[in-house]
Amino acid sequence: MGTLSTTFTGLEFVNPFVLASAPPTESKRKILKAFEAGWGGVVTKTIGLHPVENVAGPKTIFQRSSEEKPYVSRTKRPDTVSHSSWNWELISDQALELWLPDLEEIKTTYPDRMLIASIMAGAGGEEEMNNWKKLATACVNVGCDALELNLSCPHMDRKDMGAHIANDEDIIRSILKAVTSVVSVPIWVKLTPATSTLVDAAGAAYEAGASSISLCNTFPSLPLMDPETLKFEVEVDGLVTSGGLGGLAILPQALQRVSDIHRAYPDKAISGIGGIRGFREAFNFIVHGAGNLQVCTAAMEEKGSGGVGVKLIQELTQDLSAYLDRKGYGSIEEFRGLARERIVEHSQVRRKSETYNGGFEVSAEAS
Secondary structure, rough: OOOOOOEEEOOOOOOOOOOOHHHHHHOOOHHHHHHHHOOOEOOOOOOOOOOOOOOOOEEEEEEEEEOOOOEEEEEOOOOOEEEEEOOOOOOOOOOOHHHHHHHHHHHOOOOOOOEEEEOOOOOOOHHHHHHHHHHHHHHOOOOOOEEEEEOOOOOOOOOOOHHOOOOOHHHHHHHHHHHOOOOOEEEEEEEEEOOOOOHHEEEEEHHHHOOOEEEEEOOEOOOOEOOOOOOOOOOEEOOOOOEEEEEEHHHHHHHHHHHHHHHHHOEEEEEEOOOOOOOHHHHHHHHHOEEEEEHHHHHHHOOOOOOOOOOHHHHHHHHHHHHHHHHHHHHHOOOOOOOOHHOOOOHHOOOOOOOOOOOOOOOOOOO
16 A cells, blocks of 8 residues: 655655645644644744734635636636635734744644745845844744745835745855755755746755755736726725735646756655645646645635635645555655656657657556
């Protein structure tokens, strides 16, 4: 029988499924409920040092579509299916001093589950580097197993934070140098997918000491406007700004980014994020190289779970276990990266005038 347990960045996960840094991990209450439900780990909602105040209106919406009325809208209509989530929510508004005792209690209560603290500071000089050090040291000292550096938030006003700095390899190196100088736990770096230099940024992060790259965070985007009312589907005083698109809508793009990183750095770790609603999506991240799987939108959408995906984690683990047994795999490592050699340059795909001289054969174990 296959095992759900995985070793990722040197940490032992009871299963590879993790709640991503987002509303499902915004409080001690939610994280404890998530671990009780069976999640293998959580990445906390991003913790910072600067004051945070969210917009005066809805922070997250869920967009849906249907066959009869295939337009995408948050408007509730019969027979619709999930299309995506959209949010313009900022990082945690809970102060570090309040997070620390909560983190300690969570880890003490569930010592076999992996607790990863997401942290964020700026890049404006020595003071901000010290802020990274302060956040890292504080979270590790209360028991966090790893850190995830948020270099990917798509809607930060400060230009030295989040996705604004994810393309700057020198800044990536300086932040990792600061963090790795004060802690020795695994460091995951969450990069923005909205860049043409993602592979280079990932390479800089790995070279500077990152244990893993986490991607994809949400894609920069805007909500839709209703053609009759001329109102955005989420706005405050008629105004809106860039937010993040997540959920099923970003799945193929997220897989592309994961594949790009894995093909460039096949021996490095990747935590896959973006559109996982069930086993099939998780499977696709694994075959493109991810050894760890983060979930957000599907957990938030589950009714009656308090936004932490109680039924979802049961389905994910049951379906993965059944797949391992059906295919005879001992763990996900036996099929991780299986797709790598089949992703090629466009010019390498056979043209109509060319003769077919054989193809990819799936082994008995992978068939």
